[in-house]
Amino acid sequence: MKAPTPIIEIRDGKKSFGSFVALENINLTIHEGEILTLLGPSGCGKTTLMRLIAGFEGLTSGTLRVSGEDVAAVPPERRPVNMVFQRYALFPHLDVFENVAFGLKVKGLAKSEITERVKRMLHIVQLESLANRYIDELSGGQCQRVALARALVNEPKVLLLDEPLAALDLKIRQHMLAEMKRIHAETGATFIYVTHDQDEAMILSDRVVLMEKGRIVQIDRPEDMYARPKSLFAAKFLGETNLFETAVADSGAQGTVAKTASGIGFLSRNGAGHKAGDKVVVSIRPESFSFANNDEGSSQKTQGQVEDVVFIGSRSFYTVRLDDQAKIRIQVQRNGRVKPPEPGSRATIYWDADNVVMLPQA
């Protein structure tokens, strides 16, 4: 794999609206050809960051470079960046073909070239048959594709997508996610994808930028961010997790040991940096618990009462009340080898030190 080339670099970026600070301490390097998602709850500044890159807003302080060039003074129409708007913003007075052709027309390209490129693009998004339809005659999914085509036909170095699937229903959304990956592979553009939906971020991205209240809290590959969140916020925002308030009892070569007030001990191999006496929150994903002792060496265990089971296809979700009354959720893959406990029965619960994450208290 060749070394990634940075295409967008933001250094110490800050954006205020009056006295309100929308973005702060933004340091972000985006690589050519990757799909990067900006993930975070509504209002955390995702759209604002995107509008800064597109050129609709300017940084209050800090620098923004595109392909190494500081773009502070470059207006949106002269940036090698195109945007798919949150509500699409398709032109209602133009048909599908004219919508897609818009960018090429204003650049003054020859008619024959415009026709050729628009047709090729409509083919990629599979809308050739709808070229002469108007926007109000399209479904949500089709609008979505027109918006994609209208941006991509300009062959931008960077495509910005602001929650492009938020207005679609679940089924179309899953289909469009696959489409998006295919189109990304076909065009090779850099995709910056905004979403507040962790599943979209997980499925789509090479890297996830997790944001909270105008700051970047973690940048990682999706699987790393899921397995090793660096903060309580990250652990809670991505997927489901079980949290335990603990204090560090011991930290050594074996790993770090933390205990709850009721005495349940957790050994973690991801707890480096915490010293004895520190208050930490232990995070364990539902699928990291098990009713079977898989690995003699590293397994830890405790006991509890099974309260409830929910079957979802091949997976089952158990609610277990531990002896100190704390409730945990356990996800079990049904495979027939281990007989799962019945509701109401007592069970021993095992987990592995590799899956114990220790987080500083928020």
Added chain:
Amino acid sequence: MLLRLVVWTILAFLVAPLIIIVLFSFHASASLSFPFTGFSLRWYQEIFGNTQLAGAVTKSLIIAFFTALITLVLGASASLGWLRLDRIGRAVIEAMSVTPIALPGLFVGVSLLVLFAQAGIRLSTLTIVISHVVIALPILIVAMKARLALFDPSLEEAARDLGASQRQTFARVTLPLIAPTLISSAILAFAVSFDEFVVTSFVAGTETTLPMYIWSMMRRTVTPMVNAISTLVLLFSVAILLGAWLIGRLRRQSAISARAEP
């Protein structure tokens, strides 16, 4: 049941005078009351032989045309500004445009007359046009505001994003989208000007517009010709309002915002 009766009674009161005017415009005799004694087109023939009347109609048409044109230019500029205002700015403009509509014509007429006298402007067709613009502009702004509120500013951003300069964005996106609103508003201004009477009578000087002519005619003798003129004016007004409505409803052009819902 009672409600229906009330509604029909009100409608009857509104429509009855119109029906009677139209009916008697075709009356064979000079009588303005029942019994109806037969149809004829004589009053319409008299209209077309009347040069004074023709002069008044021409004057009214010219005034209405220029009123519409000036209101259109001012209204378009105002609406472009309005699109770029925040909520507070919009509220201020709204208050400023609604107030003159609520003022009595008598008050507007007197104030304009005083203004023209102070400024030393001779009463003429020009002063009538200025006055009509003053009356029509607020109505126009109120009418346009509702439509322009639907304008989606992200369409302009999308155009910029796709490489259009500010001028190209205006020419290719903003103007085509607001044009139907502007044109139907201009027609409305035309209609307002065409039958304005109260303010006009203050600022007309020696000029005579159609409503003024009808009024002076009625003061001399009540002739059934008035019915014929009124019928024609009615037809004309309905026609232009229909035109404005049709333009406003033109497919595509009526969509001023981007479709977003699935």
